[in-house]
Amino acid sequence: MRRTLGSMAAVREGDGVVALKNIGGVIREPVPAGAPGRVVKAPFLGPVEVLFEVDDFWHGRREVTVQVQPGEIAAIRT
Numbered sequence: 706m707r708r709t710l711g712s713m714a715a716v717r718e719g720d721g722v723v724a725l726k727n728i729g730g731v732i733r734e735p736v737p738a739g740a741p742g743r744v745v746k747a748p749f750l751g752p753v754e755v756l757f758e759v760d761d762f763w764h765g766r767r768e769v770t771v772q773v774q775p776g777e778i779a780a781i782r783t
Contacts, residue, residue, distance in 0.1 A: 720744045721781035722755055728777050734769040735759075742778070745770060753778075 716722060722742050729735030736742075742757035752772040760766050 716744050716747055716753060716778075716780050718744050718747050720747075722778040723781055724757065725777060725779050728771055728773065733771050736769065736771055741781075 720743070722744060724736050724738050724740045724742065726738045727736070736757045736759055740757045740759050742755040744753060745756045746754035752774070754770055754772050755778060756768055756770050758766065758768055
């Protein structure tokens, strides 16, 4: 089942995505704009969760799972 996020194209578990803007803050892990990711959870109701691969100055390349809001990601179509 595909899940739509406002103006963002529909996504489902396993879809590749990219961060459209810097994501993060006090509660969520920081993810820079342009970071690639994969949808790991796309429930009918509730937030979509994405596993992003980010380069961190202090920790090197790492993976973080973040709940995203409409307009924060775009699906990668191949």
